[in-house]
Amino acid sequence: MSWVYLILAGIFEMIGVAMINSLYKNKNWQSFVLMLAGFGGSFLFLALAMKALPMGTAYAIWTGIGASGGAILGMLLYGESKDWRRVVFIVMVLGAAVGLKLVS
Known part of the structure; x- marks a missing residue:
């Protein structure tokens, strides 16, 4: 389950980054809220993944x-x-990330 959490953390990170771009262009509250939710979800799922995965592997x-x-x-x-x-x-x-999974 920790690998699922890690993938979800990465997806939420992508949402947060996309919303930074959207916030820069549109300067609206929806982009701001989605950015906060994206990064919040990212850190939450990263923390859940790190309960079972080594820190270096999870972070990379x-x-x-x-x-x-x-x-x-x-x-x-x-x-x-x-x-x-x-x-x-x-x-x-992405290949390096898969390689880390294979050796961990």
């Missing part, structure tokens, strides 16, 4: 999901560059 995977997911959301929703080199590095980050 959480940041990997958040960073890669944020970059992917930027490409899909906000028109950021979809250059093949960028995609390669996103895949490398």
Whole structure:
């Protein structure tokens, strides 16, 4: 169950990051509330995951999901560059996260 919590933490982190961008562009209270909820959920699920997973592994995977997911959301929703080199590095980050899971 801790791996499910960790994936949920990463998804909520992606929501929080997307809402930072939305808040910057729109400056509305809905984006602010969703940003707080995203980061709040992220930290809650990360804490639950760390009850059973080693801190270093959990943190590395959480940041990997958040960073890669944020970059992917930027490409899909906000028109950021979809250059093949960028995609390669996103895949490398996700591959490193999977590698950490395999050795932990």
